[in-house]
Amino acid sequence: MTETNRIVLDPAICHGKACVKGTRIPVSVILDELAAGHTFDEIVDQYPTLTRQDIVAAIRYASLLTKERVETLP
Numbered sequence: 001m002t003e004t005n006r007i008v009l010d011p012a013i014c015h016g017k018a019c020v021k022g023t024r025i026p027v028s029v030i031l032d033e034l035a036a037g038h039t040f041d042e043i044v045d046q047y048p049t050l051t052r053q054d055i056v057a058a059i060r061y062a063s064l065l066t067k068e069r070v071e072t073l074p
Contacts, residue, residue, distance in 0.1 A: 005021065006021050006057035007019070007020065007027060007057050007061045008020075008021045014026050020050060020057070020058065022049070023050070025049070025050060027061055027062065029047075030043065030050070030054075030055055030058040030059075031059075031062055033046070034055075040052050040055050043055060
């Protein structure tokens, strides 16, 4: 699974917010945790359904958004 395939946008899940595939964990929650200074391991401990690769995917997704271009996700 590529990094961008780990992030989904589905109107039926979390009101269409970008989430980690197979979870109801929004990318914004992961970014908030990182911004608060939590480590990858601490985030995975708090959200056991996440992997380190999911966190990297969330960062990559946020990075794409800041480049002001549209990325189509599967």
